[in-house]
């Protein structure tokens with residue numbers, strides 16, 4: 001897929017066409033592209049950074065350990081996952097090999113910008129009232145500028161397409177925290193932010 005390609009007309013197009021995408025080089029090391037998942041009229045869209053190891057293999061977003069934590073946070077916040085559209089800023093898994101393990105690597109700015117073609121397509125088709133960006137990469141992709149998570153969480157940000165963005169921490173960031181007290185506090189904030197975004201979206 002190149003710059004002159006037609007805009008996708010459905011979420012089905014996106015799921016199929018990301019498999020052919022060559023807008024950046026991340027497709028080379030990945031098993032498959034992972035598009036978003038959820039109802040086409042979801043009032044709330046959650047955007048993460050990129051698929052992880054398990055998402056890359058399964059071809060579905062948020063099915064690995066971060067997805068399990070997100071699911072737990074959604075249950076605690078009483079937010080129904082089936083009403084949400086879940087996706088990532090970048091659709092292929094960026095990683096480096098360490099022995100047999102594939103370790104996550106943060107996508108570069110150019111890769112995030114290249115992949116906005118797909119995220120913008122999902123936004124245009126789903127037209128969510130609210131987008132909750134999980135982590136700094138997603139926040140930058142959704143809002144279009146660097147947005148510090150801790151300073152900005154809890155405050156809706158008006159977007160040009162009339163939707164509103166909110167930001168929170170990515171669950172994988174919480175998973176990496178060595179301190180259990182900080183992790184519990186981070187989880188509490190994630191739950192609070194999910195609840196706030198769902199309320200703003202009318203859920």
Ligand code: SF4
Pocket residue numbers: 018021022023024025026027033090091092111114115116118
């Ligand atoms: S990461 Fe995004 S822009 Fe890069 S090849 Fe995959 S779908 Fe295309």
